[in-house]
Amino acid sequence: MATMNGLFIGAVAKMTGVPPPTIRYYEAIGLLAPPRRSSSGYRCYSEATVDELRFVRKAQAFGFSLEEIAEVLRLSRAGQAPCAHVLTLAHRHLAAVEDRIRLLQAFRGRLAVALAKWEDSPPPSGSGLCRIIAEAGSDDGVGEPEPGSQEPG
Amino acid sequence: MATMNGLFIGAVAKMTGVPPPTIRYYEAIGLLAPPRRSSSGYRCYSEATVDELRFVRKAQAFGFSLEEIAEVLRLSRAGQAPCAHVLTLAHRHLAAVEDRIRLLQAFRGRLAVALAKWEDSPPPSGSGLCRIIAEAGSDDGVGEPEPGSQEPG
DNA sequence: CGTGACCCTCCAGTCGCGTTGAAGGTGTTC
């Protein structure tokens, strides 16, 4: 056994639920600081890293990007209490989420209206393209909702 | 002048608002059929392609992916009236959008609650990490909303 | 001494939907 105090990457992975490749990835993009290495080159982490990774997961769950989280962690490590910054970010995210909800609701309304219309009047089964879409849009006013997800399986 | 009946790609682009590289890209992924070529190799399109591209834009605005649109266009070109298929897809998208709205609303609620809590109790400015996130999540129950967008600038 | 689990680095690929660029041919106009 080499100089082995501290946790190897697999142990940290088990404690946090973050897979080893992802931990290495976080280090590569500067989110995590490069850890101490054992005499054989293995990454040796402390409990503090476990805390940081749990923090990362929670912050992700609150909608923060890795870039934003990285900034918060940098502030933290510089000794600052980044809570004010976090609050600002959180407010921004709340606003963004609410914007997105409004967009999606408007989109849902238009889609539902169009769908009802299509089902009311049977498709004319004419030439070429599907009429129900080809004839919609200009007067139904479907905009650009960029729905973002695509997993209706 | 070469054998030039039909529209060159730039004309189609102007009529539809779809840039030439995107039209070529659509052809490359099989969404558009390869068009006839002029004697000098230029793509020559007919009005039917203009219709198809407008159809594509509208279908995108309804939340359809290019893959789905491609399937609809394939059905169309095979002589089928794909309206039933389109209705099925549209229903699925409506359901997906509604799911997403529910997720986002739940997420917004949790974020707003957490934010209110954080602003109520001043940050303890303790060691290392920002407490307001580090201490949240387990009892606030923030899930995995995968908010998808990141443009609160 | 062998086997299997773990670790390392580096590199490429994924997803969706394009955008951008280089290098070179064509078509129209002054």
Added chain:
DNA sequence: GAACACCTTCAACGCGACTGGAGGGTCACG
């Protein structure tokens, strides 16, 4: 006949957050 706009191809890049593989070293157990 030169300038300029347009067309062609192929290839790479961009986003965000990973995920996987190749090829090789290390460790613990029996």
